[in-house]
Amino acid sequence: MNSSDRGAQREDELIMLVVAVASQKGGSGKTTLAGHIAVQAELSGAGPVAMVDTDPQGSLSDWWNEREEMTPAFVRTTIQRLSDDIEKMRDLGINLLVIDTPPAITATIGQVIGLADLVVVPTRPSPHDLRSVGATVDICETHGKPLVFVINGASARARITMEAIFALSQHGTLAPSVVHQRTDFAASMIDGRTVMEVAGKSKSAQEIVELWSYLEDRLLKRKRQPALKVGQMYATAKQDLCVS
Ligand SMILES: Nc1ncnc2c1ncn2[C@@H]1O[C@H](COP(=O)(O)OP(=O)(O)O)[C@@H](O)[C@H]1O
Numbered sequence: 001m002n003s004s005d006r007g008a009q010r011e012d013e014l015i016m017l018v019v020a021v022a023s024q025k026g027g028s029g030k031t032t033l034a035g036h037i038a039v040q041a042e043l044s045g046a047g048p049v050a051m052v053d054t055d056p057q058g059s060l061s062d063w064w065n066e067r068e069e070m071t072p073a074f075v076r077t078t079i080q081r082l083s084d085d086i087e088k089m090r091d092l093g094i095n096l097l098v099i100d101t102p103p104a105i106t107a108t109i110g111q112v113i114g115l116a117d118l119v120v121v122p123t124r125p126s127p128h129d130l131r132s133v134g135a136t137v138d139i140c141e142t143h144g145k146p147l148v149f150v151i152n153g154a155s156a157r158a159r160i161t162m163e164a165i166f167a168l169s170q171h172g173t174l175a176p177s178v179v180h181q182r183t184d185f186a187a188s189m190i191d192g193r194t195v196m197e198v199a200g201k202s203k204s205a206q207e208i209v210e211l212w213s214y215l216e217d218r219l220l221k222r223k224r225q226p227a228l229k230v231g232q233m234y235a236t237a238k239q240d241l242c243v244s
Pocket residue numbers: 025026027028029030031032033059103152153154179180181182183184185186187
């Protein structure tokens with residue numbers, strides 16, 4: 001291997017991608033999706049993965065403390081130290097960092113989004129959640145950061161899911177995998193796990209597998225056809241409702 005090859009390899013090793021999970025609405029599923037995305041990324045071989053919790057409530061941190069598995073790694077830091085600590089994680093060979101954020105603390109969210117490569121915005125298909133997305137979209141636009149909406153907590157056969165798909169796709173990119181409201185999302189996290197780590201293959205786990213696969217493609221800038229995907233989602237939601 002010549003020196004320029006080594007240089008290229010070294011550069012490659014230093015790439016660490018940062019995903020921020022943010023939305024100004026409390027209860028939209030930030031912590032749930034942050035934990036699930038981090039674990040699924042690790043399970044799919046995209047690791048080493050690290051997580052940071054910037055929410056003073058510390059729900060992601062509490063979840064990790066209950067966890068038996070040591071991966072993904074959990075990094076304790078502060079919003080003031082975050083930028084320096086990201087460089088340290090990069091040097092340590094972390095490939096992906098997932099950052100959970102607090103609701104409605106604009107300064108913190110802005111700082112985290114400023115450091116992110118991609119912003120995941122969980123949104124419940126409810127009028128309140130849909131109305132509040134504008135604020136998060138504005139912060140992403142101010143920082144010039146790409147965002148992906150993820151519909152979380154959808155109910156089967158609900159017209160509002162279709163409306164959410166339509167409304168969100170007007171504001172930005174929508175992940176093609178809708179995450180439904182299912183008790184195993186909450187139950188699995190009680191003892192520090194995720195839906196992928198409880199026994200049996202579940203629809204919930206499949207949704208997270210598909211979600212991470214999509215996010216990974218976005219992060220690595222692999223080509224997809226988002227317009228087609230939204231069209232398909234719309235058709236599926238329509239079928240679900242038995243609307244012709
Ligand atoms: N898809 C889902 N199905 C069932 N419960 C969910 C789902 N997503 C989130 N929850 C539950 O909703 C509540 C709020 O979710 P959380 O991830 O803490 O939101 P946030 O971090 O945005 O405030 C939690 O009790 C969580 O277990």
